[in-house]
Amino acid sequence: MAVVELRGISKSFGAIRALNGVDLTIERGEAIGLMGDNGAGKSTLMKIIAGNFPPTSGDFLIDGLPVHFSRPIEARQKGIEIVYQDLALCDNLTAAQNVFLGRELKRGFGPIRFLDHGAMNARAAKLFAELKSETRPRDLVRQMSGGQRQAVAIARTRLSDPKLVLMDEPTAAISVRQVKEVLDLILRLKETGHAVILVSHRMPDVFTVCDRVAVLRRGEKVADKPVRNSSPEEVTGLITGALAAA
Amino acid sequence: MSTTTDQTTDHAAIDDSIAQRRELTWWQGVTRSQPFWVLMAIFMLCIVMSQVSDVFLSERNIFNVSRNFAFVGIMALGMTAVICTAGIDLSVGSLMGLAGIATGLVMQAGYGIVPGFLICMAVAGAVGLTNGILIAYLRMAPFVVTLGMLAISRSLAMVISNNRMVYQFGPDQALYLWLGGSSTFGVPHPVWALGVLTITFWIAFNHTTWGRWVYAVGGNAQAARLSGIPVERVLLSVYVICSLCAGLSAFLMVGWFGSVTNALGQTQELNVIAASVIGGANLMGGVAYAFGAPIGALLMELIRNSLLLAGIDALWQQFFVGLFLILAVFLEQLRNRGRA
Ligand SMILES: Nc1ncnc2c1ncn2[C@@H]1O[C@H](COP(=O)(O)OP(=O)(O)OP(=O)(O)O)[C@@H](O)[C@H]1O
Ligand SMILES: [Mg+2]
Numbered sequence: 407m408a409v410v411e412l413r414g415i416s417k418s419f420g421a422i423r424a425l426n427g428v429d430l431t432i433e434r435g436e437a438i439g440l441m442g443d444n445g446a447g448k449s450t451l452m453k454i455i456a457g458n459f460p461p462t463s464g465d466f467l468i469d470g471l472p473v474h475f476s477r478p479i480e481a482r483q484k485g486i487e488i489v490y491q492d493l494a495l496c497d498n499l500t501a502a503q504n505v506f507l508g509r510e511l512k513r514g515f516g517p518i519r520f521l522d523h524g525a526m527n528a529r530a531a532k533l534f535a536e537l538k539s540e541t542r543p544r545d546l547v548r549q550m551s552g553g554q555r556q557a558v559a560i561a562r563t564r565l566s567d568p569k570l571v572l573m574d575e576p577t578a579a580i581s582v583r584q585v586k587e588v589l590d591l592i593l594r595l596k597e598t599g600h601a602v603i604l605v606s607h608r609m610p611d612v613f614t615v616c617d618r619v620a621v622l623r624r625g626e627k628v629a630d631k632p633v634r635n636s637s638p639e640e641v642t643g644l645i646t647g648a649l650a651a652a
Numbered sequence: 653m654s655t656t657t658d659q660t661t662d663h664a665a666i667d668d669s670i671a672q673r674r675e676l677t678w679w680q681g682v683t684r685s686q687p688f689w690v691l692m693a694i695f696m697l698c699i700v701m702s703q704v705s706d707v708f709l710s711e712r713n714i715f716n717v718s719r720n721f722a723f724v725g726i727m728a729l730g731m732t733a734v735i736c737t738a739g740i741d742l743s744v745g746s747l748m749g750l751a752g753i754a755t756g757l758v759m760q761a762g763y764g765i766v767p768g769f770l771i772c773m774a775v776a777g778a779v780g781l782t783n784g785i786l787i788a789y790l791r792m793a794p795f796v797v798t799l800g801m802l803a804i805s806r807s808l809a810m811v812i813s814n815n816r817m818v819y820q821f822g823p824d825q826a827l828y829l830w831l832g833g834s835s836t837f838g839v840p841h842p843v844w845a846l847g848v849l850t851i852t853f854w855i856a857f858n859h860t861t862w863g864r865w866v867y868a869v870g871g872n873a874q875a876a877r878l879s880g881i882p883v884e885r886v887l888l889s890v891y892v893i894c895s896l897c898a899g900l901s902a903f904l905m906v907g908w909f910g911s912v913t914n915a916l917g918q919t920q921e922l923n924v925i926a927a928s929v930i931g932g933a934n935l936m937g938g939v940a941y942a943f944g945a946p947i948g949a950l951l952m953e954l955i956r957n958s959l960l961l962a963g964i965d966a967l968w969q970q971f972f973v974g975l976f977l978i979l980a981v982f983l984e985q986l987r988n989r990g991r992a
Pocket of ligand 1: 419422423424442443444445446447448449450451491
């Protein structure tokens with residue numbers, strides 16, 4: 407059964423129609439590359455799945471059951487984690503504090519519970535090491551490089567054992583070595599039965615780790631096919647509109 | 653196989669490089685904070701003043717200074733939490749008047765000190781709740797809401813007091829005057845309250861989820877919301893807490909004066925905000941120190957006291973408080989630029 411199924415999802419912001427009747431299904435252990443030009447509606451689709459806002463119309467099913475999210479935390483409770491395009495970090499907090507924001511580890515006796523700084527820093531350090539990122543848990547995010555910030559945002563998705571991980575341009579600001587780590591992470595997620603949707607403008611990323619590629623153009627899905635039956639040239643044509651559909 | 657070995661070596665190398673680049677030690681963290689430098693300024697001022705004036709270090713003067721700054725310090729703690737969320741509360745001075753008059757009237761009518769205190773805190777809580785609901789849930793600008801509340805609270809204080817002074821506090825009068833005006837183990841009671849509250853705020857800011865969320869909301873409210881933090885409830889809580897601090901301060905101050913008029917706390921909001929900001933709270937939100945509140949309040953009181961002892965006209969007082977406020981923010985900016 408599909409982990410997540412979208413049927414006829416549309417979203418309007420006032421007069422702007424960002425998404426128009428989009429269908430999308432994703433299975434366990436599958437990675438979908440979601441591509442499209444700037445403003446095509448990729449982030450909007452991700453935010454709908456992550457519970458930032460409800461679709462204007464359309465159905466949204468998880469494990470075959472319809473769901474309606476009004477807050478991101480509800481999607482998270484259903485096993486959906488997201489790396490936002492703008493990363494959504496608090497600059498004034500440290501890397502570890504950002505990783506655990508909203509799900510802080512605590513310890514104490516009975517109802518009196520205090521933050522467990524040691525455990526959170528140690529866990530965050532492990533996650534950063536896993537991502538091979540030279541990010542130190544106690545450093546302020548304000549002073550971090552783009553790649554380090556990205557590592558913090560990605561590390562947040564590793565706290566739970568999600569069904570579906572959404573990554574909105576996770577490789578936009580990072581070095582070649584770190585890109586490889588993120589792609590390896592996606593492969594590992596697939597191996598362990600997680601589903602991944604990767605939004606990216608980088609053709610090689612999608613063709614290396616994804617099983618399927620879906621293309622959005624002006625809010626409509628114009629293609630959705632296995633990567634082995636497609637090519638970077640075809641996808642480029644679909645994105646720009648040189649090819650109507652495939 | 654070779655990839656696995658590669659990965660392990662890579663890990664070790666990165667662990668090493670992370671370990672080598674040392675993180676800030678606890679001490680470095682302290683010396684980079686604004687309250688530390690303000691504390692240094694306080695020491696300097698004390699050294700200079702002890703040379704200039706014999707009275708400065710006398711027990712009497714220290715007692716006065718410490719008691720005077722405690723009232724502003726208590727309120728500055730609450731204000732610090734508000735400012736940390738990028739908000740402001742202009743109503744604390746007027747609230748002192750309203751809460752103080754309410755306490756006075758209740759005790760004058762023959763009720764004991766416990767009902768008096770409860771009424772004081774209930775009035776403060778109601779004002780804080782109103783501020784908080786308008787700001788957090790109706791998303792109105794904190795400046796405007798609390799400016800309105802400044803006028804409303806003062807007006808209510810005038811109405812219920814009928815513009816009369818209250819100087820009789822019923823059966824518990826002696827106890828009340830002792831509570832506000834005396835000391836235990838040589839430390840004035842308001843200073844005890846400030847000390848306990850400062851430690852409580854320090855723990856709350858640094859070791860509870862509430863504190864973490866206050867910083868997060870001030871740093872990036874949108875990111876905080878996306879992380880599942882109940883942003884509205886956090887905002888509501890800081891305004892209620894700020895008002896309760898003002899209520900407590902008013903309660904102790906009336907006990908100290910032994911009387912209350914509806915002018916109690918007039919223009920105090922400016923001193924309280926100044927104390928928080930001198931103590932390192934950033935009006936843009938996301939930066940605040942629990943210890944900054946008493947330290948900022950202490951510096952302001954010391955300036956006042958020093959001018960007095962140095963024989964400088966008291967009319968200069970506000971000038972120097974303003975000067976230090978601007979200087980403190982300027983230095984903070986300089987240090988931030990150096991770091992970036
Ligand atoms: N909150 C919003 N309010 C109004 N319009 C919005 C909002 N979010 C997105 N839009 C509009 O919806 C359309 C799709 O935006 P979206 O962010 O989904 O594009 P995208 O495919 O992620 O582009 P990019 O590659 O630049 O990230 C754009 O026209 C955008 O202006
Ligand atoms: Mg986008």
